[in-house]
Amino acid sequence: MGLSSEDALSSEHGLSSEHVELVRTVRRFAVQEVAPVIGGYYQRGELPYPLLERMGAMGLFGLPFPEEYGGMGGDYLALCLALEELARVDSSLAITLEAGVGLGAMPIFRFGTEAQRLRWLPDLCTGRALGAFGLTEPGGGSDAGATRTTARREGDQWVIDGSKAFITNSGTAITSLVTVTAVTGRAEDGRPRISTIIVPAGTEGFSVAPGYSKVGWTASDTHELSFADCRVPADHLLGEEGRGYAQFLSILDEGRIAIAALSVGLAQGCIDECVAYVGEREAFGHKIGASQVLQFKLADMDARTHVARLAWRDAAARLLAGQPVKREAAIAKLVASDAAMVNAREATQIFGGAGFMNDTAVGRFYRDAKILEIGEGTSEVQRMLIARHLGLPVTT
Amino acid sequence: MNVVVCVKQIPDPAAPGALDPQSHTLVREGKLILDDSDAYGVEMGLQLAGDAGEVTLVSMAPNQEVSGVRTALAMGAAKAIVVSDPALKGSDALSTAKVLAKAIERVGADLILAATESTDGYTGTTPVQVAELLGLPSVTFAKKVTVSDGKVRVERQTEAGFDEVECPMPCLVTVTAGVVEPRYPSFKGIMAAKSKPVDQLTVADLGLDASSVGAAGARQEITSVAAAEARGGGDIVVDEGDAHERIVQFLEQLKLV
Ligand SMILES: Cc1cc2nc3c(=O)[nH]c(=O)nc-3n(C[C@H](O)[C@H](O)[C@H](O)COP(=O)(O)OP(=O)(O)OC[C@H]3O[C@@H](n4cnc5c(N)ncnc54)[C@H](O)[C@@H]3O)c2cc1C
Numbered sequence: 001m002g003l004s005s006e007d008a009l010s011s012e013h014g015l016s017s018e019h020v021e022l023v024r025t026v027r028r029f030a031v032q033e034v035a036p037v038i039g040g041y042y043q044r045g046e047l048p049y050p051l052l053e054r055m056g057a058m059g060l061f062g063l064p065f066p067e068e069y070g071g072m073g074g075d076y077l078a079l080c081l082a083l084e085e086l087a088r089v090d091s092s093l094a095i096t097l098e099a100g101v102g103l104g105a106m107p108i109f110r111f112g113t114e115a116q117r118l119r120w121l122p123d124l125c126t127g128r129a130l131g132a133f134g135l136t137e138p139g140g141g142s143d144a145g146a147t148r149t150t151a152r153r154e155g156d157q158w159v160i161d162g163s164k165a166f167i168t169n170s171g172t173a174i175t176s177l178v179t180v181t182a183v184t185g186r187a188e189d190g191r192p193r194i195s196t197i198i199v200p201a202g203t204e205g206f207s208v209a210p211g212y213s214k215v216g217w218t219a220s221d222t223h224e225l226s227f228a229d230c231r232v233p234a235d236h237l238l239g240e241e242g243r244g245y246a247q248f249l250s251i252l253d254e255g256r257i258a259i260a261a262l263s264v265g266l267a268q269g270c271i272d273e274c275v276a277y278v279g280e281r282e283a284f285g286h287k288i289g290a291s292q293v294l295q296f297k298l299a300d301m302d303a304r305t306h307v308a309r310l311a312w313r314d315a316a317a318r319l320l321a322g323q324p325v326k327r328e329a330a331i332a333k334l335v336a337s338d339a340a341m342v343n344a345r346e347a348t349q350i351f352g353g354a355g356f357m358n359d360t361a362v363g364r365f366y367r368d369a370k371i372l373e374i375g376e377g378t379s380e381v382q383r384m385l386i387a388r389h390l391g392l393p394v395t396t
Numbered sequence: 397m398n399v400v401v402c403v404k405q406i407p408d409p410a411a412p413g414a415l416d417p418q419s420h421t422l423v424r425e426g427k428l429i430l431d432d433s434d435a436y437g438v439e440m441g442l443q444l445a446g447d448a449g450e451v452t453l454v455s456m457a458p459n460q461e462v463s464g465v466r467t468a469l470a471m472g473a474a475k476a477i478v479v480s481d482p483a484l485k486g487s488d489a490l491s492t493a494k495v496l497a498k499a500i501e502r503v504g505a506d507l508i509l510a511a512t513e514s515t516d517g518y519t520g521t522t523p524v525q526v527a528e529l530l531g532l533p534s535v536t537f538a539k540k541v542t543v544s545d546g547k548v549r550v551e552r553q554t555e556a557g558f559d560e561v562e563c564p565m566p567c568l569v570t571v572t573a574g575v576v577e578p579r580y581p582s583f584k585g586i587m588a589a590k591s592k593p594v595d596q597l598t599v600a601d602l603g604l605d606a607s608s609v610g611a612a613g614a615r616q617e618i619t620s621v622a623a624a625e626a627r628g629g630g631d632i633v634v635d636e637g638d639a640h641e642r643i644v645q646f647l648e649q650l651k652l653v
Contacts, residue, residue: 017590018583018586018587018590021466021467021470021581021586021589022583022586025467025470025580025581025586026580028580029580054580057579057580057582058579058580058581058582059582059583059584059585063583067584072582072583072584073583073584073587074583074584074587078583
């Protein structure tokens with residue numbers, strides 16, 4: 001497998017030479033540092049702290065943030081490119097980066113006061129700390145407006161009660177904060193007013209359950225969280241009271257582009273692995289890659305990945321240009337997660353029995369692909385968002 | 397302290413390479429990348445130069461190639477000299493050393509670092525020739541380098557272990573892979589690299605006579621090239637109860653036990 005192979009850049013147009021160099025650098029890191037060791041972490045279900053430290057030193061956690069907060073002065077495109085290259089080798093690290101930057105640090109940067117940014121971002125940007133975003137609840141994730149967690153104001157404190165489910169990065173040794181969405185009141189029409197509140201790790205009344213036993217992403221950190229009379233200072237409110245719903249919708253729009261990029265990485269990783277394998281493996285007297293059946297499978301995998309890459313690149317370009325991205329981000333996430341899922345299934349088939357083993361990359365890809373159709377909005381939710389743009393009749 | 401690091405830009409080893417049918421040298425057209433073995437010298441240089449000093453890169457390359465140099469600039473080197481000239485085609489290690497030495501003279505370095513050998517050429521003779529031409533002492537195969545009181549202290553890898561060598565500066569040191577862990581450039585570094593000064597020079601700029609370098613000045617000629625023997629399959633010892641004895645016998649034959 002080529003280290004600086006140009007294939008990752010096959011849709012190079014639109015990328016600056018710095019972005020191209022970033023892609024090559026992350027590619028080199030993923031192949032040289034991640035690939036040799038990730039299998040062990042994956043099987044032990046252990047977050048690879050030494051790799052996170054190196055990613056921090058490379059500035060990956062600060063990619064889209066300005067230098068004054070410890071960031072790299074890059075943009076969201078840079079983050080997505082890094083995610084694609086990481087996920088081409090491993091998704092657990094990629095989702096740790098995605099959730100840490102896109103969900104953990106980004107809301108603080110977008111909606112935080114200067115004091116909040118200066119307090120939290122420098123450590124988050126350098127990877128010394130990880131942030132988490134608590135939206136989903138045991139009662140439901142797709143219908144995030146139906147949040148049951150509450151926060152009431154008592155004197156100069158917010159008092160939080162409730163629980164959150166499946167929260168990435170929420171229980172690591174370096175987690176510094178979780179931002180949680182909570183109902184802080186009712187509007188005149190009776191609808192809940194949702195707000196976002198920063199809860200520092202270790203706050204009394206905030207407890208983190210043991211990590212879930214997951215089908216995939218096993219080297220990433222995911223927990224259920226509960227809040228019982230959990231008190232934080234009033235100035236831990238993020239942005240305006242009652243704006244939480246709008247805030248997380250915009251964070252999720254961006255996040256979908258990032259998950260789409262991550263999905264494309266996994267889809268590409270399947271192709272990389274298969275191309276190498278079918279050129280070596282023999283059956284019935286020839287390399288299995290000489291069989292047109294497998295060639296056509298790989299051609300479809302390649303086409304699917306290419307289209308999905310163009311979709312996320314288009315959404316990212318719109319985001320950078322300040323244009324609306326809701327539809328394009330949803331399309332990118334829908335097609336890219338599908339490409340990842342289909343490619344992972346095909347790659348496992350191409351590998352035969354070896355593809356069903358936990359110690360092959362393809363085995364990991366198979367286990368890691370499914371969540372891409374679920375996290376940060378299920379494929380059904382993406383279709384709802386896309387359909388909304390078609391001006392279809394609504395139920396009355 | 398000011399450090400000069402010699403860096404070679406080579407064809408991507410992951411891509412299939414080709415030899416020029418006439419000169420039998422590696423075809424070095426197209427995009428080149430930083431030789432991995434030079435990343436160690438760059439990292440070592442950055443660590444030794446510290447905040448007060450700086451690292452200058454010196455590279456001889458075809459077609460004003462700078463891609464690999466940019467990678468080293470992104471790691472943190474301050475500036476670079478790249479020497480390109482059609483007259484340099486067909487250079488051997490000595491020609492290359494002449495060019496590098498002239499370029500280094502323009503910078504004025506306390507310490508010159510290079511890899512023990514390049515990944516594409518493997519002669520391993522260029523750095524010491526550079527030192528010789530500059531009239532400087534050289535220490536090769538460093539696996540550890542420290543600097544104090546105007547001297548470098550080097551742990552020099554040998555077959556049996558390592559020698560501890562001390563050498564006054566200025567001098568030239570060649571470093572092995574593993575001397576330090578090279579950093580991966582950050583995006584900030586990558587962006588900054590774009591505007592760092594790269595001095596593009598020709599043979600004439602260096603005051604060298606074109607006939608003393610390149611194919612014209614080469615003292616070495618590759619007369620023919622043969623394919624290396626394919627690696628044998630190895631012997632498989634199937635354990636029928638006595639495998640351990642046969643393995644010990646084998647190791648004894650090699651005088652390893
Ligand atoms: C490993 C992992 C990490 C995660 N990390 C985070 C995190 O960091 N932060 C966070 O907040 N959340 C996180 N999540 C939660 C994730 O975002 C949710 O699981 C996801 O949004 C789906 O919500 P749900 O599980 O409650 O499913 P539900 O909302 O209960 O959906 C169940 C099914 O019903 C479908 N459905 C729901 N409503 C409709 C409808 N109107 N029409 C048609 N179909 C519908 C859904 O598509 C789905 O198929 C994570 C989840 C996992 C597994």
